[in-house]
Amino acid sequence: MQNLLDLDRPAMVEWFRARGEKPFRAQQVVKWIHQQGVDDFDLMTNLAKPLREALKREACIRGPVVASVQRSADGTRKWLFELTDGNRIETVYIPEPDRATLCISSQVGCALNCSFCSTAQQGFNRNLSAAEIIGQLWMANRLLAAEGQAQVSNVVFMGMGEPLLNLDQVLRAVHLMQDDFAYALSKRRVTLSTAGVVPGLQRLARESDISLALSLHAPNDALRDELVPLNRKYRIEAVLQACKAYVGEGRRRVTIEYVMLADVNDSDQHAHDLARVLAQVPSKVNLIPFNPFPAARYKRSSARRIERFRDILYAHGVVTITRRTRGEDIDAACGQLAGDFEDRTRRRQRISVELMGGAA
Ligand code: SAH
Secondary structure (H helix, E strand, C coil): CEEHHHCCHHHHHHHHHCCCCCHHHHHHHHHHHHHCCCCCHHHCCCCCHHHHHHHHHHEECCCCEEEEEEECCCCCEEEEEECCCCCEEEEEEEEECCEEEEECCCEEECCCCCCCCCHHHHCEEEECCHHHHHHHHHHHHHHHHHCCCCCCCEEEECCCCCHHHCHHHHHHHHHHHHCCCCCCCCHHHEEEEECCCHHHHHHHHHHCCCEEEEECCCCCHHHHHHHCHHHHCCCHHHHHHHHHHHCCCCCCCEEEEEEEECCCCCCHHHHHHHHHHHCCCCEEEEEEECCCCCCCCCCECCHHHHHHHHHHHHHCCCCEEECCCCCHHHCCCCCCCCCECCCHHHCCCCCHHHHCCCCC
16 A cells, blocks of 8 residues: 655656556645645545546555644644554644744654753654655644644754654655645745754755754864764764855755753853854854753753853854744753654664764
């Protein structure tokens, strides 16, 4: 049984062609699924009955199932989605006056083991399929439409997982996000956030033009080694070079994410160093107040410290904004997504050692 959510438009055309159907049939089906949110072939009224019957036999349209939903006082909501194998992932909807952002997951858990992130605590379980990635957007829009709420206008790969370590599936989902026959989101409205996987950045530059965010969090390698262990494999200099190469023609500045950890990376000197390090890359800085979680060993920098840090960056001419924390009351803020593992024997499994080439 082919889950049609797994197919971007070229793959859908191929799938229909193999069944002796014209390419425009594939386009019609893509529109039904992604623009109308339909999962019932009988509702696809512009397809002939025999084709609908054949589709019912050979294909399905199956998204993740809502296990629970939590609503924040600020309008943010967090869905816990259950996948067919019982694993659970989190997806966050963040409404604002001028946009509605969906923060989606790319893996069940995460292998990178960043010391300030709650997703790291559960270790890595598996990659999501393209269907499971686009399925978060597909399902969110269906649920929102049923309530008369604004459809998703922006997508950020800032949920669970490292998207550049699941790039095949992520790119297929991105194609659908950008496809005029599906979600038609412009490159400004789809942002991939990465801890800095250099080969992934290089491939992304060849195959995509979406917006890029880099989780930097430290201005020097010694400190970044501690916060983002992936840094032992891909040093700041190499990562920033790859980001610079990414920001070629027609692409915007890279967003630099910097989590504000009290007395760890938030001194005046860190701010000066950060400005110097960033001078070589067209970038803007997003300061993220640390969001606590059980067993966290860090504290959030004070509001005054964050302001001071921002002012120093400003003085160096670095465009800086402080990310407003949303959905904190439902653990939906950055770094608070945990999901749930079905297979608890694999809970502590990490592929980080292999990933770091033994350096960890
Ligand atoms: N693996 C990707 C995608 C995760 S994005 C990446 O590293 O970019 C999630 C963002 O939230 C990242 O910038 C991450 O560093 C940040 N983050 C993680 N834990 C956090 C926490 N406890 N408080 C604030 N931000 C956090």
